[in-house]
Amino acid sequence: MKRLVLIVEGETEENFVNNILRPYLCSKGIYNAVQCFKTKHSKGGISKYSYIKKDILNIIYEKDVIVSMMIDFYRLPSDFPGFSELLDSQTHQEKVSLLEAKIKEDIEKTQKQKFSNFIPYIQLHEFETLVFSSIKGIESLFERNEFNYKGFMDVIQKFPNPEDINNHPNTSPSMRLKKIIPGYDKVIHGIGIIQAIEMPILLERCPKFKIWIDSLEAVLRQG
Missing domain, CATH: 3.40.50 (Rossmann fold)
Structure with missing residues (x-):
């Protein structure tokens, strides 16, 4: 095998x-x-x-x-x-x-x-791209008063395909997340968010x- x-x-x-x-x-x-x-x-x-x-x-x-x-x-x-x-x-x-x-x-x-x-x-453009597949992941870990809900939804609406989010140092997926979620940490939060989104949505988006x-x-x- x-x-x-x-x-x-x-x-x-x-x-x-x-x-x-x-x-x-x-x-x-x-x-x-x-x-x-x-x-x-x-x-x-x-x-x-x-x-x-x-x-x-x-x-x-x-x-x-x-x-x-x-x-x-x-x-x-x-x-x-x-x-x-x-x-x-x-x-x-x-x-x-x-x-x-x-x-x-x-x-x-x-x-x-x-x-x-x-x-x-x-x-x-990086692992954090997957986080922008759905609001479902962030809402599973954070209350709406703990992150910029409108900011996140604006990104989703602007980029129906999260893979199109660019790789500029100020607007890369990871930089956007740090602005949207105070204290965001890739290692601590990333996997939990992706698990909540689930693979079928990641594959669709x-x-x-x-x-x-x-x-x-x-x-x-x-x-």
């Missing part, structure tokens, strides 16, 4: 894999082992592509393994394959799709072989995220 190994940036993403993704796959009848590998050198974000590449290569040759990753597009280092080819005219989805393709191309080119067991994934989850499900069902 194939097992899934996900390379992630930090504790919140690790909790997502263990507490949300794994139970979701089980609910779909997929009982393959799902393991999480938190990359080193990621405090404050990934600083070099070479770190992620090394992690991928350390795992990808293992028997019956599917390797994927969950890293943020926001503040992605410019040394990632394909970064210099990004154009302002491209949509966010087009940009990350190009980067994902170039990462896989780089791995296969340097190793001189194809890796059908490698599924790159870059989160638009975040199309790029859905493509990734569907691809993982499909390859794991192959045996």
Whole structure:
């Protein structure tokens, strides 16, 4: 049986894999082992592509393994394959799709072989994007007088697809949340909010995220 190994940036993403993704796959009848590998050198974000590449290569040759990753597009280092080819005219989805393709191309080119067991994934624009899928998550943890309800709803209405929320330092998903919820902490609050929203809503609201989850499900069902 194939097992899934996900390379992630930090504790919140690790909790997502263990507490949300794994139970979701089980609910779909997929009982393959799902393991999480938190990359080193990621405090404050990934600083070099070479770190992620090394992690991928350390795992990808293992028997019956599917390797994927969950890293943020926001503040992605410019040394990632394909970064210099990004154009302002491209949509966010087009940009990350190009980067994902170039990462896989780089791995296969340097190793001189194809890796059908490698599924790159870059989160638009960061993990906090998922929080903006629904007001349901925040309301499960906070009373309305504890956060800026109107501010949150304004963002949802402006961005029907949360993955379109931009990656400017002042308006990235994480910065918006810190303004909307005083004392918001990604590690403390992030997973609880996402759990309350639940996967079906995340998949409905975040199309790029859905493509990734569907691809993982499909390859794991192959045996």
